[in-house]
Amino acid sequence: MTKKRRTATPHPEWVLMYRKGLSRKKIAELTRNDVATVSHYISVAKTADPALHAEHAAAAKGSAARAVPGLKRMHQVVAMVEATGRYPSRNAEDRAERELAQWLRRRRRDAEAGILNPVIREGLAALPDWQRKPREAAGQQKWQDRFRELVAYRAAGHPWPRATPTVTGKEHELGVWLRGQRYKYKHGQLQPARAQALDTALPGWITGRKAAPTLPQ
Numbered sequence: 001m002t003k004k005r006r007t008a009t010p011h012p013e014w015v016l017m018y019r020k021g022l023s024r025k026k027i028a029e030l031t032r033n034d035v036a037t038v039s040h041y042i043s044v045a046k047t048a049d050p051a052l053h054a055e056h057a058a059a060a061k062g063s064a065a066r067a068v069p070g071l072k073r074m075h076q077v078v079a080m081v082e083a084t085g086r087y088p089s090r091n092a093e094d095r096a097e098r099e100l101a102q103w104l105r106r107r108r109r110d111a112e113a114g115i116l117n118p119v120i121r122e123g124l125a126a127l128p129d130w131q132r133k134p135r136e137a138a139g140q141q142k143w144q145d146r147f148r149e150l151v152a153y154r155a156a157g158h159p160w161p162r163a164t165p166t167v168t169g170k171e172h173e174l175g176v177w178l179r180g181q182r183y184k185y186k187h188g189q190l191q192p193a194r195a196q197a198l199d200t201a202l203p204g205w206i207t208g209r210k211a212a213p214t215l216p217q
Contacts, residue, residue, distance in 0.1 A: 011041055013031075013122070013123075014027055014031065014038060014042065014045075015041075015045045015052070016119070016122055017030070017071075017119065018045070018052070018056050019056055019059065020056075020059050020118065021058075021059030021060035022071075022119075024038045024039045024042055030071055030072065030075055070103075070117065070119075070120050071123065073103045074123040074124060075123070076100055077100055077103070077104055077124070077127075078124070078126050078127060080097075080100065081127055081130075087101070087104065087130075088104060090102060090105070104130070107120060108130075108133065111131055112131075143194065146174070146177045147194075147197060147198070147201075149170075149174060150174050151201050151202065153170070153174055154202060158171070160175075160178070160205075160208040160209045161175035161178060162175045162209070163178070163179045178205065181194070181198065182205075182206060182208075185206060
């Protein structure tokens, strides 16, 4: 009976980590796998790419070797976001979370300056919006919330909300928000993606309650 050859499950991130100078043991530790599994996969990768070992040896003496502490933080951030759906906060009661928030803030600055270590950048790429600043993310979420509220308000059969002083409650809140969107649109300040979302979900949002011009007879 012929013994089947063992095949390696694709783990391109392991190859990247090895290429950047990390040892098999460190890769196994960071990815929570046994060393034998990682070693087998790296051996297969080295067979396919003979230059891999030389790149690993050169990188081990450079910046990637010094990035190992950052890799641990990176995995902690990714794990937290995937588990909770949010990024670490600098105002959190938990000290560990505050430290993660500070670390991520520094990595954002490194990315903006073009000096972020490639290993860290590749790992954080699992979180597509990780470079967005917390305030910016909060602003985007607030816009989306108001947008959904206005869509629901109109779908319920209500006319366009007004922002006049005599109006109160939800209608006034949505009216003030909608007035702000119209102002930004007319002055070229509204993001194209937001304008498109409004056009698609709320046709006529720019004119609102204004009567359409009468066509000549």
